[in-house]
Amino acid sequence: MLPFDVDRSSPVPLYFQVAQQIEAAIDSGTLAPGDRLENEVALADRLGLSRPTMRQAIQSLVERGLLVRRRGVGTQVVQGRVRRPVRLSSLHDDLVRSGQHPTTTVLLHETGPAPAEVALTLGLAPGTDVVTLGRLRCVDDGPLAVLHNWLPADLLPADADLTHHGLYEVLRAQGVHLRVASQQISAEGADAETAGRLGLDPGAPVLVVERTCWDDSGRAVEFARHHYRADGYTVEMTLVDP
């Protein structure tokens, strides 16, 4: 009988409060892998919530792969540690969050007509002006990634300080709310220039991430092509079957 409770005077939604408490119980081991949760109705009753609200709390954890549900059986904690992250976050923020100290060198920052591929991806008329950005991202150990980005020209202020701030941070400050990203991950042998930047031999394996982002109005905000040192970066993700 876990000591869940909710604070109805809080601005935090009730379903979210409950989801956080269940997640905390899983993290702390109070709910062990394989454990069954109380059923939805009983939990709702005990917390003084309606069943739909209780369901929403559980559903949010199911969608993140922490819990599994079976009709007629119940809800259980997934065995083993699910890799949590891969949110729609920036590399810069991810590095800071993991305790590193990323530094950035701006290699290229210019405005001009969009290349055909970029215009197509961003849904812009051919020849529309875009900002082309090239950056080298380093961590304590040395170079980690070469980052290329293309954005509609009106989104990025000309005097943006990309040396000390991540791109997404700058965009947030502009009132851009990223909402959806579609990305494609592949491997390549580094070309001479990329290899030089990353301190690798030409042909050395690099991880390539191509990403297109849209904001909360559905507008394309960015196309990115990033080349990562293979020994310094992995992409993690969790899939849940509907």
Next chain:
Amino acid sequence: MLPFDVDRSSPVPLYFQVAQQIEAAIDSGTLAPGDRLENEVALADRLGLSRPTMRQAIQSLVERGLLVRRRGVGTQVVQGRVRRPVRLSSLHDDLVRSGQHPTTTVLLHETGPAPAEVALTLGLAPGTDVVTLGRLRCVDDGPLAVLHNWLPADLLPADADLTHHGLYEVLRAQGVHLRVASQQISAEGADAETAGRLGLDPGAPVLVVERTCWDDSGRAVEFARHHYRADGYTVEMTLVDP
């Protein structure tokens, strides 16, 4: 005013019927990128549904990145084509679905005590028996991937025909319902053996996918390490910010 309607005698959930019709309208261009959807209440009224049911339909498309919602504003179709896939599916099924003809050579199929790393990942006691599987997956063009899998020994029948059926297909036939997968994607230079299998030079870039799967009871079903030819395979995913 789109001609949506629902069939209340169908076993397909109402929210799913509606979601399918909205998605079809987006695919066909009837709902163009940037278009606003009717508001939730009006749509629910028009279709004779309650608002929560209508919301569930829209929500499912928002979570897949096809629609974006803003409070006080409305719901819009995302500009540009979101990459749809990355479900919890097998490589074999994905290849068949994309019109290719995968063939499989079983390199290794043996049972023995789990290596420490595998036992840890699957949450098994050290020394528990697991099936170790090595396969070479080819398509019309030639070799595509070297697949290594480790499964609890009781999950895979000894006489499973892995030459003509995908692993997940065999598991489904055993009554195993995969539900959650956690995977990590990286790049490597191919070692001599992998390079030989894939028809590459040693050190050539390969995409590495490590995946752990759980079924609908939360039990760990599989740990996989796959090496893909870099020129033949990419991983696609869509991220949506909550």
Next chain:
DNA sequence: TAGTGGTCTAGACCACCTC
């Protein structure tokens, strides 16, 4: 048969955005 999650209803109030 008893218990579980899956779906659905008909309302309600609120926060936020645009005008």
Next chain:
DNA sequence: AGGTGGTCTAGACCACTAA
């Protein structure tokens, strides 16, 4: 001020699982 999505309620019936 009016319209939008975000949250929440108190029920209901059904499909599926397990004993």
